[in-house]
Amino acid sequence: MVTMQDVAKAAGVSTMTVSNVLNHYPHVRDETRDRVLRAIDDLGYRVNVAARNLRAGRTNTIGFAVPEVDRPYFGQLASRIIARASAAGYRVVIEQTGADRETELSAIVSSRNRMYDALILSAVGLGTADRELLRVDFPMVILGETVFEGPVDHIALPNVEGTFAATRHLIARGSRRIAIVEGDDLLPPNVSSLRHGGYLRALRESGVEFDPALSVGIPELTMSGGRSAAERLVDSGAAFDGVVCITDTVALGVMRGLADRGVRVPDDVRVIGFDAIEEGEYSIPRLSTVDPDHDEVAALAVDLVLRRIAGDTEWQPREFVSSFRVVARESTA
Amino acid sequence: MVTMQDVAKAAGVSTMTVSNVLNHYPHVRDETRDRVLRAIDDLGYRVNVAARNLRAGRTNTIGFAVPEVDRPYFGQLASRIIARASAAGYRVVIEQTGADRETELSAIVSSRNRMYDALILSAVGLGTADRELLRVDFPMVILGETVFEGPVDHIALPNVEGTFAATRHLIARGSRRIAIVEGDDLLPPNVSSLRHGGYLRALRESGVEFDPALSVGIPELTMSGGRSAAERLVDSGAAFDGVVCITDTVALGVMRGLADRGVRVPDDVRVIGFDAIEEGEYSIPRLSTVDPDHDEVAALAVDLVLRRIAGDTEWQPREFVSSFRVVARESTA
DNA sequence: ACACCTGACTGTATCGATAAAGGAGTCGGA
């Protein structure tokens, strides 16, 4: 490996001068700079990022940890975070916490973190049990659906209110037998339990009866899960004319499952999702959804960690809830 | 920041002993190990990854650079790469090369690379002009649609053959007036020009006339682009009964655009995509597509870089082309 | 003539971890 020393020797200067050239330090004679640059080029020198990071104590990188990289939701969120962070001169790398959440999450939080100046953690299913894990001396913000009384900043989605509004929307459009497709684990506080709460409240406040037979739990919030939930629902013979889906991804699966069973959307059944992923704008029919304002979430997340990186020690950890709006499209027409 | 020295002092041992404890070196007395672990816990020590990387000369991390993180295709590919790499004990981080490809790509390849032990570069639109850029002394594999006579390993998709097969599939199903929706830049060698070639060849070999009016270019290979292409196509008044789409994402947009214009798929027009993204299995109608065997691609990519990491200097850069199969679904029924 | 500044460099210590080598102590066998 060719190092700065090699370049320095080749150019007949000290390593410090090479460093100065690389970092655009102004007081370097043009002729010297040229010699150094030529040497760099000749030898094919590249700065060693590990060494620079060690010395500088920073990496200029923000980590974004997500449970699954192949869910459109995270990709679209990542895209916004990258845009915001790169405007501030930071690079973002995405890392997957994955199926083996426990191990992975703790690995990222407790050891890899020093690869990043800050960590944005999208933590589906993070419980209060993880609180201690997050008690780290490190700029971090939790992004996600879980209500979390932890020692770090947390940006929540409007789970209860959003699902409340979504359910009300279905009722306003005329649905009365409203199903919900959600995670099969309703231990609070998690996404499903919160959204389930919003659904229940909307039913109650509208005087619509809650039928447990219309509540379908699935192990994973995927399209595949949504499809089989829809099939089970139809096959059960229970009458329903609306479905609240825990995420857009699930909703797309549900619409597919309904179509397979010959149920028409929105004619027979209205469907609404949550997240406003781009795919919902192009599905057939277009998917109505709850749009939690991802731009706001991304901007806030980045701004919060930047503030901590900048060393604002005054700042007290807070919980934020993004604003939202119901987007009515064809699936609830 | 609390360092190993601090831990060592607190535990009354040398830093090397702390290191040994952390790295599970066997010859440490239990009592000493406990003292060290207690000190680590008390002080909240975390190993500094930058220092370890510098010392070790490796990061145990593979970089995966993609043009856009919010395209399902890349997310799904990333997921497979992560699975394969983590089985080999490597971590993967995803990085976006982004809109400003020139700058970003060169930044990643030429300087950030030392953050990774290897780089898998998904390089849409990498031209022969970038050849010099890639002449780096660094384990790297190019993944993507471009034919590339470069100094590194390259895994190509079966662009020509796949699109050839897709077009033949439409013809076999009865289509004769077959449109193509592709990038507006057909400068070879890029995805669009190659796939365009496959399309043309299939038409020619089947004795079907090529009508330039049925060739629609879009600036970005997105759903939005696909939709407007479909609208333009219908509005132009040209008769067509089949559409070959350059990617599944574009195809989903095309199906949406056709639906908006009252054109039925597959009854009036058959549609086929390329990539086999998961969304196509759940769209209404389900999307026929060319499946390039992403598992094969991901596995090969990881294996190739691992071989280079392991120091196989014998290996000569090669170009691989993934196998594929046409997946017939409802959109071409 | 002197202090004082600025530009253009260089030398050295340092960031935090770890590999390599080696010292002290213990134990078993010849």
Added chain:
DNA sequence: TCCGACTCCTTTATCGATACAGTCAGGTGT
């Protein structure tokens, strides 16, 4: 009794870049 092997731990050097202090020549102002 002595030797080698083994365990447990320490010392030292090093990875590659950079902050900081400092050198030295040449100019400026008074």
